[in-house]
Amino acid sequence: MKLVFTAKHPTEAHLIRGLLQSEGIAAEVRGDQLYGAFGELPVLPTVWIREATDEADALRLVGEFLRGTPARRHHHERWICAGCGESLEGQFTDCWNCGGARQATT
Ligand SMILES: [Zn+2]
Incomplete structure (x- = not known):
């Protein structure tokens, strides 16, 4: 497992995960259930990929997402x-x- 993205909120984390999976990269969100549960110490949801070999592609996709490039093809x-x-x-x-x-x- 490799961490590729730390989201500001669960929705963003799931968007990234969906984007990666639509490109054939196995990914999962961690920490989204914990979001907000600790009050003063929010746990930010993170997106992880299963295969380290997908890391370069995953980071490129995340980068495109953050720049506002349409995730769709x-x-x-x-x-x-x-x-x-x-x-x-x-x-x-x-x-x-x-x-x-x-x-x-x-
Ligand atoms: Zn023409």
Whole structure:
């Protein structure tokens, strides 16, 4: 087990755990039941990964999460050009057909 993240509250810890698991990294939250139980000495929930070999990936994902990068695999989703209707692979930011920029979809 390796500690990869200390959360500010249980919700954040579970978000991180879900994110890691969606990427195939076995992770678990510890300490969330203890949150707030000690009054003046709050125990912060932590996220642990099972395999140390996943550490680099896990830390990268956590880093992206903290920077606000969408956790979902947005960049792998196809998108439709608003200019010409062409269907494009998610890695393209501009339409190869008409040069139109990708529109924000959210
Ligand atoms: Zn286009």
